[in-house]
Amino acid sequence: MILSRLSIINFKNIAQADLSFSPNINCFLGNNGMGKTNLLDAIYYLSFCKSYSHIADSQIIRHDEDFFMLQGYYDNNGNEEEVYCGMKKRQKKQFKRNKKEYGRLSDHIGFIPLVMVSPSDSDLILGGSDERRRFLDLVISQFDKNYLDTLIRYNKALAQRNALLKQEIKDAALYEIWEEQMSVTGEEIFKQRKSFLSTFIPVFQEFYTYISGGNESVGLSYRSHHEHGELFAQLAEVRERDRILGYTTRGSHKDELEMTLGEYPMKRIGSQGQNKTFLIALKLAQFDFLNRNGFTSPILLLDDIFDKLDSQRMERIISLVSEERFGQIFITDTNREYLDEIIRKTGHDFHLYQVIQGNIESLKEEK
Ligand SMILES: Nc1ncnc2c1ncn2[C@@H]1O[C@H](COP(=O)(O)OP(=O)(O)OP(=O)(O)O)[C@@H](O)[C@H]1O
Numbered sequence: 579m580i581l582s583r584l585s586i587i588n589f590k591n592i593a594q595a596d597l598s599f600s601p602n603i604n605c606f607l608g609n610n611g612m613g614k615t616n617l618l619d620a621i622y623y624l625s626f627c628k629s630y631s632h633i634a635d636s637q638i639i640r641h642d643e644d645f646f647m648l649q650g651y652y653d654n655n656g657n658e659e660e661v662y663c664g665m666k667k668r669q670k671k672q673f674k675r676n677k678k679e680y681g682r683l684s685d686h687i688g689f690i691p692l693v694m695v696s697p698s699d700s701d702l703i704l705g706g707s708d709e710r711r712r713f714l715d716l717v718i719s720q721f722d723k724n725y726l727d728t729l730i731r732y733n734k735a736l737a738q739r740n741a742l743l744k745q746e747i748k749d750a751a752l753y754e755i756w757e758e759q760m761s762v763t764g765e766e767i768f769k770q771r772k773s774f775l776s777t778f779i780p781v782f783q784e785f786y787t788y789i790s791g792g793n794e795s796v797g798l799s800y801r802s803h804h805e806h807g808e809l810f811a812q813l814a815e816v817r818e819r820d821r822i823l824g825y826t827t828r829g830s831h832k833d834e835l836e837m838t839l840g841e842y843p844m845k846r847i848g849s850q851g852q853n854k855t856f857l858i859a860l861k862l863a864q865f866d867f868l869n870r871n872g873f874t875s876p877i878l879l880l881d882d883i884f885d886k887l888d889s890q891r892m893e894r895i896i897s898l899v900s901e902e903r904f905g906q907i908f909i910t911d912t913n914r915e916y917l918d919e920i921i922r923k924t925g926h927d928f929h930l931y932q933v934i935q936g937n938i939e940s941l942k943e944e945k
Pocket of ligand 1: 589590591592608609610611612613614615616617637638639640641882912933
């Protein structure tokens with residue numbers, strides 16, 4: 579999938595922009611706080627119907643304005659696709675594909691596959707287990723629509739069970755209705771996460787080894803209560819304790835993805851550069867997975883990824899992502915000379931833009 583053109587009005591600090599892009603590498607350069615990440619976020623928004631920064635839609639509208647609008651034109655193997663999103667203050671947003679409004683936004687997710695690597699992703703390694711589950715869910719739901727539905731059903735049943743626990747209800751039959759649903763949907767989620775990780779982990783390790791120059795060994799392992807038998811029986815067993823705690827302590831919502839460097843937890847011993855390499859390898863493996871399972875190559879957004887990386891790792895990443903299989907790429911950076919130099923070495927076409935106070939100006943295309 580190639581984003582050929584993008585129009586933006588009042589999206590964060592970008593008042594207005596009409597841009598056309600290279601099908602290969604697009605670089606956005608500018609000082610801190612100029613709007614480079616905001617531009618990538620606009621591209622992200624058209625894929626996921628929400629901002630990467632997890633902020634409310636109302637905060638996206640440019641200060642002192644009443645609406646925002648995004649319009650992207652994509653080349654989908656020769657067919658043009660138009661994706662539109664508009665929202666007025668205090669009104670519901672409109673999301674359309676080829677001028678037809680979506681009934682459910684979840685129907686759009688996966689249509690424009692996209693992978694973003696951003697500094698805020700460090701939470702994936704350093705944050706709580708919910709961050710890692712969110713990552714798994716995002717990747718799997720991009721290629722499997724049923725997964726998202728199963729997850730929604732699981733979360734509804736979990737919310738119902740938690741409501742019973744909070745009200746200190748004792749009637750076992752009432753719990754069993756939701757526990758049965760959690761068990762069935764949870765088992766499905768477990769199988770999907772496990773199957774996804776069995777193909778994902780070796781690819782992730784291969785990318786890490788390549789970027790780090792082969793000197794470090796990293797691991798990922800999946801832990802779930804589902805490994806210990808049927809969730810239905812486990813939930814009955816812990817019901818009394820959960821009632822005292824007021825929440826559900828067993829199930830897919832407690833799954834963990836353990837990350838290691840050598841024999842130790844990554845989050846405790848990884849240096850900033852190693853954490854960044856780990857993150858980039860995870861995201862490139864995500865890209866590879868979507869590429870193998872989807873119909874069209876995902877768009878890759880690399881936001882400020884070179885900070886804290888030595889020049890060897892930086893060059894290996896650029897040479898990796900400029901391979902044919904990585905399709906269209908959007909990169910932001912603050913240092914023009916350095917990035918320019920490395921990209922030029924790859925011999926691929928690239929397009930440069932300068933971002934100043936929310937204004938995006940195209941510099942000349944280069945080869
Ligand atoms: N709704 C909004 N209206 C106007 N400006 C906004 C809005 N939301 C964010 N901004 C502004 O956007 C700017 C941040 O832009 P962005 O994060 O894209 O910077 P950047 O170029 O990626 O910088 P860095 O190199 O530091 O990462 C800030 O100045 C912030 O005040």
